Amino acid sequence: MPKRRRFTGLSRNPVTDLILTDIALRGVARLSRHYAEKKLLKTRYDSETAKQVVEQRSISQTLLATAAARLATRSVPGAAITVVGILGKALYDRSKGKRDALREERKQLRAPVAETDENSAT
Numbered sequence: 001m002p003k004r005r006r007f008t009g010l011s012r013n014p015v016t017d018l019i020l021t022d023i024a025l026r027g028v029a030r031l032s033r034h035y036a037e038k039k040l041l042k043t044r045y046d047s048e049t050a051k052q053v054v055e056q057r058s059i060s061q062t063l064l065a066t067a068a069a070r071l072a073t074r075s076v077p078g079a080a081i082t083v084v085g086i087l088g089k090a091l092y093d094r095s096k097g098k099r100d101a102l103r104e105e106r107k108q109l110r111a112p113v114a115e116t117d118e119n120s121a122t
Contacts, residue, residue: 009017041050072082
């Protein structure tokens with residue numbers, strides 16, 4: 001049986017190897033996450049809009065998402081809290097969208113009435 005060659009790493013110091021591996025893994029994870037986010041957004045928006053949404057995310061949004069992911073992956077109660085928070089946010093966004101649509105509809109219904117009143121006054 002042939003001898004197996006051992007990979008000795010990039011450095012003689014194992015801590016340095018761990019740091020370099022960590023940097024590489026984080027870089028690959030970030031690139032793959034951005035790719036997946038853009039692909040997901042492209043199903044609903046055009047390519048340029050999807051790119052802008054991903055690249056213009058603020059530091060606070062990124063930190064909040066990271067904190068939520070860590071909370072969700074470390075314990076069952078953390079996962080439950082994160083799921084409830086995500087569902088709450090989704091329901092809030094949907095209800096806000098419906099309220100905004102109703103307001104817009106009411107504005108459109110009032111506009112012709114105002115024009116009709118002006119025309120009858122003259």
